[in-house]
Amino acid sequence: MTLPHEAETAAPESGPERSPAGPGGAGSASRRSPQGAERTAAAPSDAENRSAPEETPRRAPGPAEATTTKADPAKPAKPAKPAAGVRRGRKAFWLTLTLLATLLLLALVSAGTGAYRIPTADVLASAQHRLGLGGAPLDRVGESVLWNVRLPRVVLALLVGASLGCAGALMQGVFGNPLAEPGVIGISAGAAVGAVAAIGLGLSFFGNWTITVCAFVAGLITVSSVYLLSRNGGKTEVVTLILTGIAVNAFAGALIGLFVFFADSGQVNQITFWQLGSLAQATWPKVLAVLPCAVAGLLVAPFYARRLDLLSLGERPARHLGIDVERLRLALILVVALLTAAAVAVAGVITFIGLLVPHLLRMANGPGHRFLVPGSALAGAVVLVAGDLAARTLAQPAELPLGVLTALIGSPFFFWLLRRTRRKQGGWA
Amino acid sequence: MNRTTGTPTRTTRTSARTPRTPARLFARGRRTVPARPVPGSALAEAVDLHVRLGQRDVLAGIELTARAGEVLALVGPNGAGKSTLLGALAADLPAASGEVRIDGRPVGDWSAPDLALRRSVLPQSAALSFPFPVEDVVRMGRAPWAGTPFAEADEEAVATAMAAAEVTEFAARPFSALSDGERARVALARVLAQRAPLLLLDEPTAALDLRHQELVLRICRERAAAGDAVVVVLHDLGLAAAYADRAAVLHGGRIAADGPPAEVFEDALLSLVYRQPVEVLPHPRTGAPLVVPVRAAGDDRIPRGLPS
Structure with missing residues (x-):
């Protein structure tokens, strides 16, 4: 990936301005983004100003990265079975390795790139120093930018991307439809209602985490009600579920419209940019707010891979093969709700990753979910870390909304994919 | 029916010990692996079975037993309830009244994983969401x-x-x-x-060419010879006559006749059930019954009313 070099020239003049906020950590999150600045000014209750203690979150990057990546590589080694299985197993292994390497590289580059440029070697040295393995710390400004601005952002991108990718793969499996996506059944929209309500009503009962918690609760309520509404006679017909999702999406859209209507102009701004999807306000407390949901979802998801394979035969054949389809569906919907609500709560509505990533992987390594589910998490993380890097470097010093960027680049690509796959398969069914 | 009615002996079960690895924690619960069925034992039974779909009674008072070592053909016209009966035996459709028993126990008492060890089902159409x-x-x-x-x-x-x-x-x-x-x-x-010791096949020959139709029915025979029970929905009465030990003729949600094909397939019954005159002839060489619709001979071969 090539990076614009204007960053180097921008660094000196923005450096001193940042340094007082540096040790405080939380305050320096969205300095480069004009929208971010406006947002902070508009809503005093917003995350930035309630500085949570930075000491505890500082230790987070270690476990955060370790758990998300550790969950992934273990899986693809498993389908190593005879003949064709071995070939595919090996392919999955190399794919996983490539994705992991790409992710690591992107994370390093992303941590060093921006208005304040830090050479990769220095990033590594600083990381070594923090882990107590020698190395050397950066100067005060550099250390603060790296650990309180860049790293939370990279980790958040990683978590959100992994959650969205994994949720997409699970959802497509549950619906048996390669075009299904968490957004389809209204979870994203539902979560958005919660967040918008929190912003519009100026709620602050959970301090920094209010928006997150509201989005999460609303997302869970939405998915539960979608499930209950679409359930009939102990069964859930897929068509009913999707149609209910459409209705819920419309309802959620109307609620968001109402909140926007009654909000003052500062809040409208905040809501609009939150909806576009952005990681500009990443802080360690935000990372911590997502971490439990995301990690829990990502760890549980691979255990359903085998059953998802069987579900692709259809509900009855899956039941004939010993799958408790209703329970499977309920469990998976909960996992998906966990993953998407967490992602939407901190990053707004970032569409498309859950649709595109599983598709690409299915083309690369076939539809087997034992690779697809953890693989989608990994690839989703890669795509979002790369997307976020692009979003904050392409139009420097301004920052593109990440959700807009992913949709802008992603949708034509997706159309092309659709046409190609459809031609090759001779249809979807 | 000519077969010795084996007493429905309950098969003994040996419990399969599953290793308790972390992966197992999330897998299905405890199951019992069935022993091989005793020849002649009842693997699937329908007792006074009524099934409603929507407002309609699709099955009304079905009594049927599928026994180990036997191929049972379900035949009948469209809408007679063949697939519904198979669905009820497969535990896909709930009984409105009456009971379906698999391996001696009501279907509702089995868990899905347990049932999967006891019966396999071939659906009428095979679909797959992803290109495996x-x-x-x-x-x-x-x-x-x-x-x-x-x-x-x-x-x-x-x-x-x-x-x-x-x-x-x-x-x-x-x-x-x-x-x-x-x-x-x-x-x-x-x-x-x-x-699984019980195979439920819904029209396995529908999309197949001549060679593979025969192949499928030969496989059914082999499985029956190996001690399994095979229930197969068929439209081709000739195939049913040639390969089934027993045929159940369904008519309007009831079983009109149940027995060896040679006894069950007779002109009057089939003509009535199918609302089409048929004649049953013995094959000149093997003697197996051949079911042939009555067609006008010679010049009259093209049915009247069609543009010629």
């Missing part, structure tokens, strides 16, 4: 045995089933790239790989 390769589809049939000692036979069972259904040559092709007939055979191979 054929071999993977067949291997899905082994899923119920995961975690039991029988899982060791997975590869052998898959290979045998694919060879039997003649799908080995396109093992690596994606399922979505196959023709209807090939898909049907892949689905059959999956069902065979499951190796």
